[in-house]
Amino acid sequence: MAARRTADNPTRVGYGALLRTPGAWTFLAPAFAARLPYAMLSLGIVLLVLDTHGSYGTAGAVAAVAAVAQALIGPQTGRLADRYGQSAVLVPSIVVHAFSVGALIALALGHAPVWALFLAAAPAGASVPQIGAMVRARWVSRLSDSPATLNTAFAFESVTDEFTFVIGPVLATAIATGFNPSAGLIAEAALTVAGGLAFAAQRSTAPVRHPRAAGAARVSALSSPGVRLLAGSFLGVGTVFGAMQVSVTAFAENAGRAGMSGTVYGVFAGGSMLAGVLYGLIAWRHAPRQRMLGCYALLVLGCSTLWAMPNLTALAIAGLFCGLAIAPTLITGYTLVETLVADGAKTEAFTWLTGAIGLGLATGSTAAGLLIDRFGASGGFVVPMVGAGLGLVALLTMRGLLVPPSTPSRTVARGGALGGGQASVLTPVALD
Template identity: 75%
Template sequence: MAARPTVESPVVVDTPSAPARVGYGTLLRTPSAWTFLLPAFAARLPYAMLSMGISLLILGTHGSYGTAGTVVAVAAVAQALVGPQTGRLADRYGQAAVLVPSVLVHAVSVGALIALALGHAPVWTLFLVATPAGATVPQVGAMVRARWVAKLADRPAHLNTAFAFESVTDELTFAVGPVLTAVIASTVTPAAALIVEATLTLVGGLAFAAQRRTAPAQLVREPGTRQASALASPGVRLLAGVFLGVGSVFGGMQISVTATAEAAGQGGLSGVVYGIFAGGSMLAGVLYGLIAWRRSAQQRMLGSYTLLVLGCSTLWAMPNLVTLAVAGLVCGLAIAPTLITGYTLVETLVADGAKTEAFTWLTGAIGLGLAVGSTVAGRLIDMGGPWTGFLVPLAGSGIGLVALVTLRRLLVAPGTESRTVARSGSAMTSLVGASEH
């Protein structure tokens, strides 16, 4: 049943008999899209470099997987907690106003972390500078998704493809970032890898912030009103919890793959193995975005997350890097469909003035899960060897699946059954539901 429009004028309701299919070529021909996509890629690539770069740097200077995992965790927790607040500020004051100071502080903080690690400073000082380094990681992925929402609010099929494209881009960064980090760290130094990370963040972030014409409009609040947080939605809270499990897969995989490669005397291959894992996700994301799905987003979320748990269940038993790479590839095939569907669902659960914040809560949840996953995996590896670290992705994703199955009804936007577009002159109200994503 179509949702009742909120405008009092003639309404045109488009209810196709089958879901529309929009190709990536059509999406990328959206006017002005490339002006923000290219700098955004440069600015978000470092997100996939930071944690591995910190791990390799601390391993080289302090010699402990536990310490390396904990420093990564401190940065990731800071990012997870502060990131949504920057998203909220971006919704209110504009993306550039938040992004420019963030990338400047990030570059300085990473530089301080490098200097302290190379100087064999006490571990607590590493925590001290890892906090602002993580807190100022630019939320470019969420900002790009908010720009797509602003441009494609009247074209739901295009928006679904845009979310698929963004998840593929995320996975491309996670395929390229760790490999680039490992290559620079092994051929130059781990410090050089983090210098590249900070430079890309600074240059890409400033270039992205300069594209103000494609940025979503700032939220204008009426006097005396207060904007509700995106986290006030039970569905957003559920998705954030579920994405914690996805983050634990990332965190557990990164530190465990590194430990496995080091134990095999092939530390330089850690980025390659992890890149194959991310490559599987990227491949699945490309295919996912090309399909005109008939099943609801809730059903797709449950299916992809179940496949993620099944894929994680084999990682701990792999006897060598080759079999681990194959298992990681299979596991990665479930990542992008889960992320794409999660971002599709969360967009239906919040008002326009809170979308950047909502996307950032999911990104932050992944970062927090990465923090917990890398910390726990690092401690397990120090105690029991590399294989024990792979129990973390299985446990984290398993808990997420239980929450998803139990509370999945929260993912239906209140009062909506389908996506309907109501038009009145130039005004357009998009009423979003899960069933046609």
Template identity: 60%
Template sequence: MASTVETRPGYGQLLRTPGAWTFLLPGFLARQPFAMLTIGIVLLVQHTTGSYGSAGAVAAFTGVSMALFAPQSGKLADRFGQRAVLLPGVLVHAASVSALTALALADAPLWALSAAAVPTGASLPQVGPMVRARWAAMLGGNTSQAEGAGRGSPLMSTAAAFESVTDEFTFVVGPVLATALCTGVHPAAGLIAEAALTLAGGLFFAAQSRTQPAVRPAATAAEPHVSALSIPGVRVLAAAFLGIGSVFGGMQVALTAFSEEIGNPGVNGLLYGVFAAGNMLAGIACGAIAWKSGPRRRMVLGYAGLTLAASALWAVHSVALLAGLGLLVGLCIAPALISGYTLVESLVPASARTEAFTWLTGAVALGQAAAVTVAGQLTDEHGASAGFLVPLVGTVLALITLVALRSRLSARASGRIAARGMGHRVPVTVD
């Protein structure tokens, strides 16, 4: 259904919202580890073992455990508050990363590294979803959903676009920073920095208790809590986000292998930074455009473009051409992600918002975990070009699922939703 939105409040107005900077700055700091963790593990373990397959396997254990535990973290944050989840989480994560780093440097066997990777991923703080939930609470996005459509703050769309740009910027800075530290300082420096940022940023963010969403009341027989995953549209989006994760994971491993093959490991950070920069630029554009098409259509078209762009990665053997194609792939990712999160806002009640965001974040992590495992094996046996096939296969499968089940991405009729405690929804564009 076409959007009727013609104007959108500016970013300047959004950032002048009282109290916003108290959680935006620590939130940005605490987000960096998510973009640094996988590449930091791949670079360290590949250095100590000499195998991309082993590096991918350890990173996969981290991604799978994060994907499994992230929604549970979201549920706990909705139920007990963000601070109660973050404080123990950042401490466990910093300790787990330190243990994994020490084991890798001690040439521990693969099973020990994999075991240490499980709590590392499970404890990764879900700061991005928490920031989005704070925007929603601050701007009135937690209004009862049975009150009728259209009563949320017009700044909600702007906040969602801003979050998209922020996320993409972390994927410009994070991998480049981790790669520079691992190649220029010490192979373990990337993970050490990741642990330090998690600890400092997470504790700082948790301290901003005045802006965290109110804790939801206990479920009752009359108003039971709705699980985000019980909504068919969320499951379809999660499947689509698996494919996006395959792009992130496959690109990280294949770009690292490509840089090694040409004898210039340092170019890896530049290539991945260009890829992430395309993602960020597309996020800025998506936030600035007053769309006349609905998010479901935009997501299908964006995903089709992503699949087409990913289809040529395996055939490119030039740094310049690979950078250009990586930029194009990045430009196609943001529209798909933003539209997907917008659809979540139209499908999921406020009481399950953080959980819904973490399901999608977890799906990206799970797809990334599978991708780094498969791409690691392929690059060990057949070189970097084979690793680039992983994003292609992942996006093709996800696109088929998205097209076949796209009807489930339509919001239910308001009357039926209200009867189940899921009425008014404010569309939000997030990434």
């Protein structure tokens, strides 16, 4: 009966309680600096290559190479982090990234051929530290006995991701235009080195390593059908990001108000941030699988109206409603994937989802650009509708894959602050 009472009356955990978790700020502060470059790299490459080679196509292609390399190699570094520890993977990744970005800057300034830029962009993207996934893995390690608090942590991380994707491009643009085109990438590399090394130094909060036992089968997050399904659905979310960036810019230019594109996209991102904050404050009664389907359906509904907007004001309002579904979808997806894999594959699982977003972003921006060239500014908005729609169809038809392989009870502390103080009353709570 105790378990039923707790499940029927879920505990709401606020952000204040979350941030009072012992040791949280020791990894959150450096993590913020280290994850800003994640949102600066692509735009920094575009600004530099556009200045040195004078072609939007070339700049976009070099940035796409970095994004695809990041999406494909990121999960492999996540797997290594699960096996050998985060610091052991971060330090060499940071070194490779710094040298690769330096090589890309030198080649671009030297007007090297495009193939040479590709050769530098690939390792630069592949070596981007997967800080967001590693922070989530640290939260899982510290809050595994409190699903409600973990849900709030994932909401906090989603809002942080949104914030960095608002601030990062603005920072990269301001530095590149205020100093010189290469300065944006220099700042990106400097933040990666400083923030990444500071984060790697916080070993006490890192999750335990899960080395592979002799003769044991390798634990892989992607071996879970549910993880593959979630990665596919996150690919659809990524197409929304990519297509929105290109399509909003084209729509604003077509309306003769190019300077408003940042404002309209900011409304979209702001809606997502607001929804993420509120989502993390709610004590949800429905299982994550049900919430995932509901949030994703709202995302498709929001995307389905974008192509029909007659002006920038209407587009900003439609973008706001579309954005309101983004963060809840991402939060729920990260919550679900944590239940689908063993402890030795959680960081890898998070990186597969993050990588899928990056791959979808590159795909969405490319497809939207092609449609805009052929059908006009509104044509690009078909991409988020189709991408998200396909993701929803996959989730609906294969939703049974999102059920955890087993649903053991978790013991959740009720009453008192996290991680300290007097002993709390412990009540077993069944997982959603």
